[in-house]
Amino acid sequence: ETVREWYDLTLEAQEAALDAIEAGVSGSDIHDAVCDVYEDAGLPTLRADATAETGFIHTTGHGVGLDIHEYPRLSTQANELEAGHVVTVEPGLYDPAVGGVRIEDLVVVTEGGHENLTDYGKRLEL
Structure with a gap:
């Protein structure tokens, strides 16, 4: 139930x-959007508590290129x-008592949004 x-x-x-x-958008604004969702649900994030060891305990994503x-x-x-930056978008939640969930897509930033390069379904099957 918790995993779902x-x-x-x-x-x-x-x-x-x-x-x-x-x-033109800051990476911190995108990270804040993710933290808002988790914090609104009552889950810990490093933004709210820099010592958190469970919950959202990493960043939202990073650029991809030669490295x-x-x-x-x-x-x-x-x-x-x-425009043209390629970035991962990979929020996730972790707790040793439960396990972890991460969903990762790779996108190209455009002037008016993004193009998602990840083409697979996002349905959880347990």
């Missing part, structure tokens, strides 16, 4: 991040997104 709830929340968090992505982890960061850092 976490999956649904993580999908909602990812959709909030994707809705926020476009050229797998590049700028811009979708995190507390205020990196501005530019």
